Amino acid sequence: MKKTKTYLHNPGYLKVELMLKGIRVDGKVLKKANLDKCRDVANITCGLDIILPHNTWVTVPYADDFVNDSPYELIESEGKFFVRGGTESVNVSVVPTPKFYRLKTTTGISLSKIGIVHGGHVAITPATQCDFFNKEIECRYCAGNPDIKGGKGKTYSVEDVLETVEAAYKEGKAEIVYLSIGFSETPDGGIEFLKPYIKAIKKHFNTLIAVEALPPKENKWIDETYAVGADSVLYNLEIFDSKLFKDICPGRAALIGRERYLNALQYAATIFPNGTVASHLIVGLEPIESTVAGIDFLAGIGVVPILPLYKPSAGAKLSECKMPSTEVIAPVYGYLYRAVTTNKINTSWVRDISVVTTPLEGRFFVDDNARMQTFIQNFYKSKLGLKTAWSLATLRRKLRVKLDHSD
Amino acid sequence: MKVQIDKRHIWLIIILKSFRPVFFLAVGLIFFYLINLPTPDGLTIQGQRAIALFVVCLILWVTGLLPLAITSLLAIVTVPLLGILDKKETYALFGNEAVFFILGAFILAGAAMHSGLSSRIALAIMNRFGNTPAGLLFSIFFLAAVLSFFMSEHAVAAMLFPIVLEIAKGLNLRPGKSNYAKSLFLALAWGCIIGGIATFLGGARVPLAVGMLKEATGINIDFFEYTVMVFPTVLIMLLIGYFWLTRFFPSDIEDIHLAKAVFERRMKEIGKTGYMEYAVGIVMIITILFWLLFGKSLGIANIAIVSVVALFILKLVRWKDIEEYVNWGIILMYGGAITLGASMEKSGAAVWIANAIIGDWTNSPLLVIAIFSLLTILLTEGMSNAAVIAILLPVGIGMASQFNMEPKLITYAIAVPAGLAFCFPMSTPANAIAVSSGYITTKDMAKAGIGMMVLAWIVFNMTARFYWPMIGVKF
Numbered sequence: 001m002k003k004t005k006t007y008l009h010n011p012g013y014l015k016v017e018l019m020l021k022g023i024r025v026d027g028k029v030l031k032k033a034n035l036d037k038c039r040d041v042a043n044i045t046c047g048l049d050i051i052l053p054h055n056t057w058v059t060v061p062y063a064d065d066f067v068n069d070s071p072y073e074l075i076e077s078e079g080k081f082f083v084r085g086g087t088e089s090v091n092v093s094v095v096p097t098p099k100f101y102r103l104k105t106t107t108g109i110s111l112s113k114i115g116i117v118h119g120g121h122v123a124i125t126p127a128t129q130c131d132f133f134n135k136e137i138e139c140r141y142c143a144g145n146p147d148i149k150g151g152k153g154k155t156y157s158v159e160d161v162l163e164t165v166e167a168a169y170k171e172g173k174a175e176i177v178y179l180s181i182g183f184s185e186t187p188d189g190g191i192e193f194l195k196p197y198i199k200a201i202k203k204h205f206n207t208l209i210a211v212e213a214l215p216p217k218e219n220k221w222i223d224e225t226y227a228v229g230a231d232s233v234l235y236n237l238e239i240f241d242s243k244l245f246k247d248i249c250p251g252r253a254a255l256i257g258r259e260r261y262l263n264a265l266q267y268a269a270t271i272f273p274n275g276t277v278a279s280h281l282i283v284g285l286e287p288i289e290s291t292v293a294g295i296d297f298l299a300g301i302g303v304v305p306i307l308p309l310y311k312p313s314a315g316a317k318l319s320e321c322k323m324p325s326t327e328v329i330a331p332v333y334g335y336l337y338r339a340v341t342t343n344k345i346n347t348s349w350v351r352d353i354s355v356v357t358t359p360l361e362g363r364f365f366v367d368d369n370a371r372m373q374t375f376i377q378n379f380y381k382s383k384l385g386l387k388t389a390w391s392l393a394t395l396r397r398k399l400r401v402k403l404d405h406s407d
Numbered sequence: 408m409k410v411q412i413d414k415r416h417i418w419l420i421i422i423l424k425s426f427r428p429v430f431f432l433a434v435g436l437i438f439f440y441l442i443n444l445p446t447p448d449g450l451t452i453q454g455q456r457a458i459a460l461f462v463v464c465l466i467l468w469v470t471g472l473l474p475l476a477i478t479s480l481l482a483i484v485t486v487p488l489l490g491i492l493d494k495k496e497t498y499a500l501f502g503n504e505a506v507f508f509i510l511g512a513f514i515l516a517g518a519a520m521h522s523g524l525s526s527r528i529a530l531a532i533m534n535r536f537g538n539t540p541a542g543l544l545f546s547i548f549f550l551a552a553v554l555s556f557f558m559s560e561h562a563v564a565a566m567l568f569p570i571v572l573e574i575a576k577g578l579n580l581r582p583g584k585s586n587y588a589k590s591l592f593l594a595l596a597w598g599c600i601i602g603g604i605a606t607f608l609g610g611a612r613v614p615l616a617v618g619m620l621k622e623a624t625g626i627n628i629d630f631f632e633y634t635v636m637v638f639p640t641v642l643i644m645l646l647i648g649y650f651w652l653t654r655f656f657p658s659d660i661e662d663i664h665l666a667k668a669v670f671e672r673r674m675k676e677i678g679k680t681g682y683m684e685y686a687v688g689i690v691m692i693i694t695i696l697f698w699l700l701f702g703k704s705l706g707i708a709n710i711a712i713v714s715v716v717a718l719f720i721l722k723l724v725r726w727k728d729i730e731e732y733v734n735w736g737i738i739l740m741y742g743g744a745i746t747l748g749a750s751m752e753k754s755g756a757a758v759w760i761a762n763a764i765i766g767d768w769t770n771s772p773l774l775v776i777a778i779f780s781l782l783t784i785l786l787t788e789g790m791s792n793a794a795v796i797a798i799l800l801p802v803g804i805g806m807a808s809q810f811n812m813e814p815k816l817i818t819y820a821i822a823v824p825a826g827l828a829f830c831f832p833m834s835t836p837a838n839a840i841a842v843s844s845g846y847i848t849t850k851d852m853a854k855a856g857i858g859m860m861v862l863a864w865i866v867f868n869m870t871a872r873f874y875w876p877m878i879g880v881k882f
Contacts, residue, residue, distance in 0.1 A: 220410070227410040271412050399420045404409040 007326065008083065008090045011056035012333065012364025015357055016326050018060040019309055022067030023048065023083065025074045032076050033094040048074070049095035049119070049354050050083070055378075056361060057095075057119040057354035100167035105160045114156050115164040119352035120175040120381070121210075122168040126161055126197050128154045130182030137251035139238065141285060141310060158200045169205050175352075175386055176232070177201055180212035183251060189216035189235075189264075191225045202229040206390045210234065210276075215256055215264030222268050227401045231393045232276035232349055233268050234306075237261045240294025241286045248285060262297070269302035273396060275346025277303045280356075283332055284310030284324040292335055299339040304349070307336060308356045330365050337362025337370075347373050348380045348389075430472060438463050442489070447759075454756035456489040461751055461801070464743075468794035475791055476736040479743020491750045500749050501742035504708040505618025509611040510738055511711025516558035516608075517732025518724045519691060523677055524684040525554065525566055530677070533570070534670040540587060540658045543666060544594050547571060548649055551598025552605075552641070557695065560603030560610055560826075562732070564595060564837035568844070570673065571595050575846055577669040578660060588846040590656035593855060596841035597648050597829060603837075604826040605641045606634050607698070607707060611734075612792045614707075615741045616800055616822035622745055623752035623804050624814050630702035635878065637823055640870045644827075647862050655855045686723050690714055737793070744797035748804075757805030764802070772812045772882040776820040777868050779803050784824040784864050788834045792825040812882065820871070827863040830856030 007013030025048065033048075047059040061067055062074075073084045074094070082089040101112035115122045132138040168174040179197055181190035190213045198209055210232035211225060225233055237258070239245040246253040252261070261279070268277045281294045291307070298305040310323060340347060340359040347360040360377060363370040379385040413420055441459035446452055460482060467478040483501065487494040519525045532550045537543035547567070554563040571591055580588035603609030607617070607630050617628045694714040698707050718724050751757040779799060786795045803817040828834030830853050832842040838856075842849055876882075 223410045223412045226412060270414055396417065399417065399424060400413045402411040402413055404411060 008085045008088050010364050011052040011054045012357065012361050013326060013330060014052055014083070014090070015056055015058040015361065016309070016329055016333070018050070018058050018072060018083070019311075019355075019357075020323055020326060021070040021072065022061035022064060023050075023072045023074050024067055024070055025062045029074055029076045029081075032079075033074075033081065033096065049117075050074075050081075051093040051095060052083075053090060053092075054364075055352075056364075057352045059118065059354040098168065098171055098173055100164070100171060100173075103167055105163045107157070107160060109156065109160055111164045111167055114160055115168055117168060117173045118178075119354045120173060121178055121353070122165065122174045122176075123178040123180065124156075124161055124164060124197075125180045125182070126156050127181055127184075127193060128156075132183045132251035137254060139249045139251065141238075141248060141282065158196050161197050162200055162204060165201055165205060165207070169207060174205070174207050175381070176208045176210050177205075178210045178212060179230075181214075183214055183255070185255065187217040188221045188224070189214040191216065191221050191228070191230075195224075195228050198229045206387070208232070208390060208393060212236065214252075215260050217260075219264070219267045222264060222271055225268075226271050226397065227403070229397070231272075232278070233272055234278045234280070235261055235264050235268070236280035237265075237294070238280055238282050239286050239290075240281055240297070241290040244286045244290070262301075265298065265303045266301040273346070273393070274302065274344075275304055275349045278306050278350060279303055280306050280308055282310050283307045283329055288328065288332060291332055295332075295336050295339045299343040299345060302343065302345060304340065304345055304347075304359060305336060306350060306353075306356055306358075307332065333357050333362040334365035335362075337366055337368065341370075341373075348377045351377050351381070427472065430470075434463055434466055437466070447763075449762070450759045451755055453489075453491045453754040454759055457486075457491045457747075457750045457754040457756040458760065460485050460489065460491070461747060461756065461798075464747055465798050468798060469790050471790070474736060475794060476739035476743070479740045479747075479797075482743045482747040486746055486750045491754050492746075497746055497750075500622055500746040503618045503622060503742065503745045504706060505614040505621075505745065506708075506738055506742050508607065508614045508708035508711050509741060510733065511708060511715050512559065512608055512611070512614075513733045513738075514715045514718070514724075514729050515691060515694060515711065516562050517729035518687050518718050519558060520562060520566055520732060521724060521728045522683040522687040523681075524687050524691075525558065525563075526570075526673075527677055527680065527684060529554065529567055529570060530670055530673050534667070534674065537663065537666060537670070540660055540663050541653070543574070543663055544587075544590055544652065544658070545649060547591060548594035548598040548652065549645065551595050552602030552645055555599045555602030555609045556605045557608050557691070559608070560599035561836040563602075564599045564840045567595055568840050570669070572844055573669045573673070574666045575844070577665045578663060579665070580660070580846065582845040583848060585846065586656040586659045588844075589851050590652045590658070592841040592844050592847045593656070593852065594649075594652055596835075596837040596852075597652070597859065598645075599837040600827060600829060600835060601641055601644045601648055604637055604823050606630065610792065610826055611737050611741060612796055612825050613822050615744060615793055616796050616818050616825075618741070618745045619748035619796070619800050620804065620814060620818045622749040623757070623801070626814055627703075628815055628818065630698040630707050631700075632703075633819075634699075636819055636875065636880075639874050640823065640867050643866050643870070644863055647866065648859065651855065651859060651862070655858075683723055686721060687718070690717055690721075690723070740793055740797075744793065747797060748801040751801035752804060757801040758808055759805070760802050761805035761809050772810055772816065773868075773872060775803075775806055775810060775812065776816060776871050779806075779817060779820045780824045780867055780871075781864055783821050784827055784860060784867075787825045787828045788830050788860065792828065792835065795825045796821055813880070816871075816875075816880070816882070820867075824864065824867055827860070827867075829859040829863065 007017050047061045050058050050060055052058060071085050075082050075084050081092050081094045083092050098117050103111045105111060115124045130138065165174055165177055179194050181194060184190055186192065194211060201207065201209060208231040209229060211230040212234040215235045216222060239248050242258055245258050265277060265279055279298055281291055283291055295305045336359050350358045351360065360370060360373055380389050438459050441462060442456050446455045464478055464482050467473050468475060483497060486492050487497045529550055533543065533546045536546035551563055551567055575588045575591060607613050613633065621627050694710060697705065697710045702710065783795055783799055799821050800818065803821050804814050807814040807817040832839040832849055838852060841847055842852060
């Protein structure tokens with residue numbers, strides 16, 4: 001039998017491997033891990049949340065067919081969990097399903113439909129709609145999260161969202177609240193819609209807010225995004241190569257344009273704190289050289305490149321596209337780490353994301369201890385650090401934002 | 408509401424934002440330094456504390472870092488806390504007649520404006536006399552002045568501004584370019600300023616000065632007496648002002664028939680004279696007659712408040728109608744200024760300062776008037792005229808007693824020039840309103856205003872020198 005290569009002793013490699021190949025889990029082990037079935041609305045995020053060594057979070061597919069071929073298996077021994085690959089194994093923690101997933105809002109909506117936890121963050125999409133689908137110009141890799149796939153969609157009320165955030169906050173799962181919005185053809189990129197949610201969350205909780213939106217037509221909306229209370233913003237370009245961008249993301253290319261993405265990101269980096277403006281570049285949908293060029297460009301303008309792995313989704317126009325291998329991907333993450341540190345971009349914000357390899361996790365690919373950055377990141381994860389981050393973010397906003405009432 | 412993000416370096420922002428707390432800390436340190444200094448000869452400990460408080464209020468009034476009213480409230484609470492005056496006496500000063508006169512005047516002016524009476528009078532006069540460019544300019548200038556005899560100059564400026572703006576637009580005058588437009592807006596502002604010093608009603612500063620004088624010395628100035636003393640200055644300044652306007656900004660238009668269309672449209676909008684306007688007009692006329700004839704015996708504040716009550720009994724106004732016209736900030740400010748002035752006087756601090764600062768180098772009452780009027784007219788260009796009075800009058804009254812001068816004279820020397828601010832938009836709301844039109848720039852106003860300021864100072868001192876003795880004033 002051919003011996004399969006595994007990466008058990010490098011958390012960075014192992015995270016990529018597990019995201020790509022998934023993990024086999026016996027039903028009994030699942031039960032012992034006290035895990036419920038994964039969230040039933042958005043299968044694209046379905047997976048086990050595992051904490052690898054060096055506090056490396058990863059969401060690992062376990063229910064898909066392809067995991068049967070995975071060299072990795074989750075095992076349990078004397079109450080401890082291990083990822084086993086071949087004859088070796090590594091001790092990990094399995095994160096139980098958040099308790100609030102079982103709860104419902106006062107209006108009867110399951111909280112798991114509104115908020116989904118990734119590491120210490122809770123992601124919420126208040127309006128489940130993406131007009132790219134309505135116009136049939138959706139991104140070709142996107143199968144359409146049932147939450148946001150076209151139509152009139154569903155809009156969760158501010159109160160429903162607040163109840164979700166409160167439940168996540170009580171469980172310590174809302175260090176950062178990610179609010180995202182699908183495409184809607186408004187000049188503000190969706191921030192006017194998100195504004196009441198941001199304000200309400202800021203009013204009730206001492207938590208940080210990241211907004212994933214579309215670049216607005218004018219920069220004044222970026223100012224508004226910061227002023228209203230967003231601590232971080234993501235305008236996800238997804239594809240850096242201009243031709244492929246048009247091919248793969250026809251909606252984004254036609255209605256927003258690559259130039260506007262880049263300009264908006266560059267401007268946002270001058271408004272938001274260092275390390276809080278980010279953009280996704282999907283690894284695997286364009287040549288590696290193009291992704292590397294994108295990393296260089298984004299890091300050069302002070303934007304954190306976040307590199308999710310392309311994962312074919314059933315129903316997507318690009319579902320036949322092959323997933324890249326770990327060996328192909330690993331150097332890209334190493335390059336990401338170098339680019340971010342060379343450009344002195346703060347790596348504390350993009351952390352503990354279980355579905356993406358963070359820039360600081362890129363250190364595992366270049367054998368760098370990154371002691372200082374790790375120390376700072378760990379500090380910001382502590383209770384004191386969270387309060388410090390929140391206080392500094394609030395103070396910065398207070399100092400920088402000027403409201404002109406003359407209008 | 409527009410959002411702006413300050414992109415300067417965060418440390419620079421912090422340093423700049425630290426200015427305010429550092430400033431207040433410095434003010435606090437100055438205060439503690441002054442009250443802990445050894446008490447100078449001839450000054451009581453209460454006097455020393457009053458001076459320390461006075462310096463703090465002076466700094467806050469001049470810099471405007473706190474609203475004037477809040478500085479006044481600070482003065483009111485600090486006076487008894489420092490033992491300068493006792494609590495009862497301090498808070499009783501707030502109930503000064505001047506404060507209630509100001510309140511009554513605000514309400515009466517509010518009633519005139521709310522009923523539409525004041526707008527009707529303005530439109531009728533401009534329509535009657537504004538047939539030529541010079542006639543229109545003259546009518547705006549003198550109308551603003553005459554209306555300011557009877558109501559707050561700020562209210563007159565605000566009331567006439569939309570009409571003048573409409574005229575400028577109707578005549579297609581170019582903002583920032585047209586000489587005639589510049590002269591129209593300056594006529595509005597200067598008319599209000601000059602007219603505003605004619606009576607107690609033009610601005611609350613005169614009642615404030617009179618109230619401070621009364622609290623400090625027991626001497627009163629009545630409505631009629633004040634107007635008699637000041638009226639020549641007003642008349643001469645109106646003539647000079649009109650001459651100055653027409654020479655500084657020679658008219659660049661000949662035909663103003665388009666302005667007539669504005670008046671006619673406006674007149675149509677307000678319709679025929681209604682019961683409310685007649686009734687408010689009658690109450691106003693009776694009130695002014697009582698002020699002139701019985702002000703001394705009945706008290707101007709009493710007359711004002713009785714008139715206000717009459718307005719409500721006759722259901723000519725409702726409280727919510729006139730609430731917006733009552734400037735509570737000014738009322739609070741004046742109460743505090745009167746309290747501080749009285750504490751300076753009663754503690755002997757005012758006399759001590761007068762001796763220490765001016766006493767040695769001046770020996771003529773006319774020179775004292777010249778110096779105080781000059782100081783006042785210069786300071787009022789940069790700060791609130793009420794604040795100028797609050798700062799200078801206690802010292803001036805102390806000075807008067809040193810020269811055995813009638814304290815009333817020094818009150819005139821400060822109260823009248825305090826209203827004559829011609830140069831800058833920040834000097835007085837009437838100027839600010841004119842500049843806000845966009846038809847005249849701050850630079851235009853300053854260039855024309857400096858000459859007016861100098862002329863105003865000369866005219867006031869000439870009036871004091873030659874006219875006051877003619878009506879029996881002795882120096």
